[in-house]
Amino acid sequence: MSRAIRRIYVEDEVADHPRTARIVSRFPRAEVISCGRYGEVFNRRGQDFRLQKRRPALILARKHRGRVLETPAGYGIGGERNYYFSHMLNCVYDCRYCFLQGMFRSANYVLFVNYEDFLDDIDATLARVGESWFFSGYDCDSLAFEPITRFADTFLPFFAERPRAWLELRTKSVQARALTEREPIPNCVVAFSFTPEAVHGELERGVPSVRRRIEVAADLQRRGWKIGLRFDPLLHTESYRADYGELFEQVFAAVDPRALHSISLGVFRLPKSYFERAWRLYPEEPLFAGPQSEHDGMISLPARDERDLFDFCRDQLGRWVSSEVFHLCSAPASR
């Protein structure tokens, strides 16, 4: 993945940041370009996400405000107080159902290198409201870029010392070294997202195979890490029963269902404006062309298909796990 970075934009404000120097040194062949604020490069009007996805640039920036935010309603895995934070915008993978392609005009990766400010804000949130969940991996994959970002490497020791702060790392990657090289942290859940092989092959470009991700999840579980499974979005296909049935068999052949922390299920849904933009980017994509329903500004599958798919998956998963670990995700996002 790192081989693809040929341009790095560096905000003047973080030009002297040690993390900037380390990351830039990883890409000796990249053009390094100074910029005032990342907004001068990222997400300007008249940019094309799909074209930029061919060759994304990396933007190193400082996140000034809004570092820790309340999650949208319906986003959570049982905790009372839920927050998310994004050290990075955009994902190294290219999943056709992902809301990021509808949310951003630019496919460049923005990495906020001022991790310490995020950590301060998490501490401030803890002091203000008490025990809370902090979700990473909302606007990016938590671990996919780890060799470059060393995000987990920095954040895990911090959470290890704060048992009232629960961390979810959400990922489709197999970059687990930051986890395997340390003792498990009881207040951290490593949540792996899955779709069936058939969907993976069609809609998830650049994502490691289902088999490999299952292996990594199982390995982490054996090492004592809390593992979550995220079947979100559930995607309706003609063969969804066979596809999801096979996926669940695959997963639970390796992952111990009794030791699972949580499972969340969420059907495919996008805010209408995101859906429209994604459809304009990928008009040849059947996912955006088929039957849809619109409700409260969200586009999703027709209600009956949605219900059938969801009920089937919930019932199937019930063969392995009890309902206490289930969480329905109805937040306006799909990653």
Add this chain to the structure above:
Amino acid sequence: MTRIVCALPAEARPIVAHLGLEPAGPRLYRGDGVELIVSGVGPARARAAVERAAPAEGREPRAWINVGIAGHRDAEIGSPRLAYKIVDAASGRAWYPPATFAPPCPGAEVRTVLDVERAFAGDELFEMEAAGFYPAALRCASAELVQVLKIVSDGRVERAERLSAAGVSELIEGNLPVLEALRRELDALAAELAARTAVPDGFDDFLKCWHFTVTQSRQLERLLRRLATLGRPAGPRGFDGAKSAAAVLAGLRGRI
């Protein structure tokens, strides 16, 4: 279609000859898939040239390239640079042309100035059009399709005053392969964009048979595109009994 903007006739001449362009108006040349405009010197003229051409933009996405000479303190004369940052020296505003392809030559920061640069303090290229051309072209095309290609023509040793028209043409001519490579990349991007927005098959046939309002014609286009994606292309034949465009649209919706 690519639109090339040059400031000087001497910059344009080798490109016109190489691409076999024909005169198509004052300071305008046209050929197979290419149009070249000679803007005159300075950002205001470059901007005006783009704005004059812009109304002729149709639905088809086009690439825009500003080609010209520039000064650099010590870069090799005749070496090409693709702008990755453009700074308007007068206002301080900056733009960052994205490169979603393998650039055919090294990149550089390009600083647009109003007078010939003599000091060459930094590592930038100095020239006189990019900051006028670029924001104007951005109003016509997606940022990925707008690029600025500069050829180093002078510096601290080789002074700009000693440049002749023939010398300028020679510098551009020596970099025609770079320009061609850039054009190919941008044409491929434009083609991808064009494929996304192409009028779906059957669209015009429907318009001939029923009266669609502007909104309805947009809905028609969307529905036909979706049906084509689903492998169910539609034509007016299946709607012989439909009394109105609204009835046709309802019928098409029912097929999804």
